[in-house]
Amino acid sequence: MTNVVSLSDKSITIGIATTPQEKKEIFRFRYHIYAKEIGHRLASVDHRKEMLCDELDEFGLLLNVKTGTNLIGTVRVNIGRVEDFPPNLAQNFLLDRFQTFSADVDNLFGYASKGMISPDFRHSAAHFLLATTIYELYCENRIQFGFLNCNSYLLPFHEHYGYRRYTRNWVDPDYGLQIPLVLLIDDIAYLQTVNSPILNVAYNRTAPNDQTRKWFYREFPEAAKVISNRAVAEDAYWAYLSKCLQHSPHKAIPVLHGIPEPAAKRFVHSCGAILKCHTGEPIITCRDSGNELNILLAGRLETSDGTYILPGQFFGEVGLVNRTKHTSNVFASTDVEILVLSFQYFKKFSYTYPDISRKILQNLAATGSLRSETSSSF
Structure with a gap:
């Protein structure tokens, strides 16, 4: 998979890292952004190697965003069943409850993590390109629910793309307070409500379906009480x-x-x-x-x-x-x-x-x- 988007006289490309060298480059890039620039504690990381990786990398798709040969961004996308995810992660996101949405189907869930862009490109099309690629991967794999977690200051950003809060927060020893979020892939109406940047992509990739939203609010009634600046005037x-x-x-x-x-x-x-x-x-x-x-x-x-x-x-x-x-x-x-x-x-x-x-x-x-x-x- 390779997508290209124009950026002035350059271009941004996005693909999937497949070689050990490409993956190591991403692990080092993560460490540089999280440890050296942002300054997360990263208590569980071997700082001598200056690489940031974990068990989810073993079955995750590692997307790399480049201009020419320069790595400027990345995100990891994991697609799997409940049992494929670490137990603590499945518990934090309440994946067993989402499993009941289609109890007679072998549900797959999506999880996006370790997403980051280098400072010079944070106002470029790179964010949009990553978000649309994640959405397209979810559609290709017939995923109904895509998950991520973030620090509180990133809530407006992710809620703009259509993600919603629905359950309790947790504290990560490396990254602090984390807020769990879910994206209902075929809830086109909600993407319209928040004026999501991926709305046009969604129109082309899936059909509007309000059954997912109705089930979601029945299963997680507290989600309807969340006040998002993207969803209210x-x-x-x-x-x-x-x-x-x-x-x-x-x-x-x-x-x-x-x-x-x-x-x-x-x-x-x-x-x-x-x-x-x-x-x-x-x-x-x-x-x-x-x-x-x-x-x-x-x-x-x-x-x-x-x-x-x-x-x-x-x-x-x-x-x-x-x-x-x-x-x-x-x-x-x-x-x-x-x-x-x-x-x-x-x-x-x-x-x-x-x-x-x-x-x-x-x-x-x-x-x-x-x-x-x-x-x-x-």
Whole structure:
């Protein structure tokens, strides 16, 4: 499989790594991005080899994205039955419950992981090309459900492509808090709702089918309660924040002070994800990579030094502009809802609304929370 897409005077190609040399190149690329650039802990990795691989690589399709001979991106796609996946992964995604969708069929599931693009190409067509290739692989293998997990700051990105939340988060010792997501392959209506970039590809590869969606919401009724900025309008999103805070976000969140309410609405809707976590869940672990601004909306959080965080307050290191390292542990002492503002989307927002962005940064600077180091957008 090789796809090509134009990129100015260059081209991006995508294929499947088949030789040991191609696979080692991908393992080294992963390590460079995750360990050296982003700074994930990677506690279970042999750092001497500077390669990142695991058991899923044994039956995964390793997609490589290149310009010429230069590797600029990769993702791993695993296609298999429930028993093909590691037990902890199958349990985290509740694959046994998805198996009941077609109990008389030997269901195959898709799982995309270790997806990354090098910094110079993160605003190119590479993301779209990878996403469409994954979708096409799922269609070719008659997969109904495709899964992935991500850090909270990447929620707006994946939800834009049509992925949905449906179950509890988990903590990975290497990558921190992980949110499980599922893509219903033939739910064309939902792809339309979120204006997914893969919508046109979906029209050409599968027929609209609302039976999958109906089953999904019956099996996972909590999924229908998830508020995604991609699926609801700006005013509805603001109204939900107001309900959580029991006050206008414009007044309850200090980061928004001094910003006109219409501009504040636009900011949180453009950059935010509302994340639910349960009592006892670790939200931030010391030395996690910070790529977001976290604001508590409802419930109560506690830090490792015994400090309580209350609704409207932000917590953790501020990674809205620069990558940071969190310096303390934060866990949910009650069920909580958190507004996660993604630095990836804040950068885009800043291009269009520089005055609003400048005021937000001034509010953060007044707290002494901004760091001066730079980083590339992921």
